[in-house]
Amino acid sequence: MSLFLKFDTLDGAENRSKELWVALLERPVSPDAFTTSLYSFQPASEESGGSYLIIDDDGDLLSEEEKLRLDSQETYDAWCIANTPRDD
Amino acid sequence: MRLGTQQGVGVVTNPYVIPPPLDGQPSCWACFGLRKLRRTYTGNALWVRRTSDNVEVEVGFDSSGEVSMDSPIADVTEFTTSPSSSGDHGGTATLAGFSSSTDVHVVKWLDQSGNDRDVYNTTGAQQPKLISSGSFVTDPLNFDGTDDWFTSASRLDNSNDRQTVLAVVKKDTGTGSMGLVSCMDNWNDGSELNAYLNYWIYRLNGSDLYNTSGGVAQISNTSKELVVASYTPAESSNEQKLRVNGSLILQQNCTENLDVGSKFLAIGKRLSTSTLYEWNGGISEVIIWQEALTSAQLSYVEKNVMDHHNI
Numbered sequence: 465m466s467l468f469l470k471f472d473t474l475d476g477a478e479n480r481s482k483e484l485w486v487a488l489l490e491r492p493v494s495p496d497a498f499t500t501s502l503y504s505f506q507p508a509s510e511e512s513g514g515s516y517l518i519i520d521d522d523g524d525l526l527s528e529e530e531k532l533r534l535d536s537q538e539t540y541d542a543w544c545i546a547n548t549p550r551d552d
Numbered sequence: 553m554r555l556g557t558q559q560g561v562g563v564v565t566n567p568y569v570i571p572p573p574l575d576g577q578p579s580c581w582a583c584f585g586l587r588k589l590r591r592t593y594t595g596n597a598l599w600v601r602r603t604s605d606n607v608e609v610e611v612g613f614d615s616s617g618e619v620s621m622d623s624p625i626a627d628v629t630e631f632t633t634s635p636s637s638s639g640d641h642g643g644t645a646t647l648a649g650f651s652s653s654t655d656v657h658v659v660k661w662l663d664q665s666g667n668d669r670d671v672y673n674t675t676g677a678q679q680p681k682l683i684s685s686g687s688f689v690t691d692p693l694n695f696d697g698t699d700d701w702f703t704s705a706s707r708l709d710n711s712n713d714r715q716t717v718l719a720v721v722k723k724d725t726g727t728g729s730m731g732l733v734s735c736m737d738n739w740n741d742g743s744e745l746n747a748y749l750n751y752w753i754y755r756l757n758g759s760d761l762y763n764t765s766g767g768v769a770q771i772s773n774t775s776k777e778l779v780v781a782s783y784t785p786a787e788s789s790n791e792q793k794l795r796v797n798g799s800l801i802l803q804q805n806c807t808e809n810l811d812v813g814s815k816f817l818a819i820g821k822r823l824s825t826s827t828l829y830e831w832n833g834g835i836s837e838v839i840i841w842q843e844a845l846t847s848a849q850l851s852y853v854e855k856n857v858m859d860h861h862n863i
Binding site: 466481485488489494496497498499500501502503504505518520544548549 | 599601606608627659660672674675676677678679698699738739823828
């Protein structure tokens with residue numbers, strides 16, 4: 465079961481994912497390495513929709529403040545319907 | 553252990569028990585596999601990351617032209633002039649030594665066509681799995697159905713409507729929409745081959761070829777399948793076709809013109825702008841032509857692929 469962290473900007477989730485990758489490595493990203501971020505992220509179609517970080521583990525690297533504002537799958541699904549392209 | 557169907561055969565004198573499928577066939581637009589798909593291809597198969605320390609290396613083919621635990625590995629040097637700085641893989645020269653007992657994910661699936669159309673993912677959580685706890689996963693590459701997929705920096709050429717898309721997969725259970733191979737600007741522009749309600753669907757600019765009744769296009773959740781989607785605008789009817797395991801299963805008239813807009817090829821997802829619709833299961837081989845193969849050419853490739861994968 466994934467957890468979801470909302471950001472107000474389109475690139476907020478992506479930037480945090482990159483920070484968390486460095487935190488996981490406990491070293492700078494090698495200039496040769498291709499992997500640069502830890503978690504999936506989903507920007508909205510419009511700036512006002514912000515973005516979501518999708519955490520598929522226990523989220524140990526998140527700050528306490530971030531852990532307190534994690535959203536549920538239902539909240540994320542509703543955001544996706546409103547902010548990302550869908551076609552079933 | 554070798555991947556594919558020849559497990560246990562071991563290294564043989566003839567390097568190719570089954571020859572690469574694209575030898576002597578029309579040049580493809582891009583192709584990805586866990587075996588050599590063209591004898592003249594001299595590059596590696598994969599760029600991988602192990603989870604124990606997140607070191608990345610390239611993986612080559614073994615002496616039989618396959619990705620196996622005997623595959624040689626090489627430091628990633630693509631972005632540096634100093635190979636020794638690219639990470640320490642402990643002097644291990646094979647994939648077995650590199651992977652040890654850890655998990656290994658695929659960072660890049662290297663294009664063997666010679667056109668440099670590699671597919672990749674820079675996010676660790678989205679990289680399909682090759683090895684789990686030191687052993688190959690069942691039906692690699694394994695896409696987790698949650699967020700694993702590959703993107704690319706290449707898009708199909710809108711000036712050429714012809715296409716043939718071939719994939720070897722083992723889909724796991726699940727009835728949602730799951731992207732296999734797509735290059736779509738939006739839901740009605742571009743091309744995609746995917747699973748819908750556990751049935752094959754081939755969409756070309758909104759011309760949907762599928763049948764969710766009768767079972768003819770139902771996807772197996774227990775066996776590997778070879779699926780081929782083709783569009784041959786030069787034909788006078790039934791230009792759009794779907795074939796599974798060497799047999800034609802669906803066809804219909806189609807006069808669409810390909811329009812992928814500015815979007816790029818994706819493997820394992822329907823639309824690159826959404827985190828939805830990821831593939832759940834294995835994808836072992838993908839070959840894309842912007843050509844309409846003749847019946848003889850397609851039959852040859854299909855037989856080769858099915859022989860190799862024991863389909």
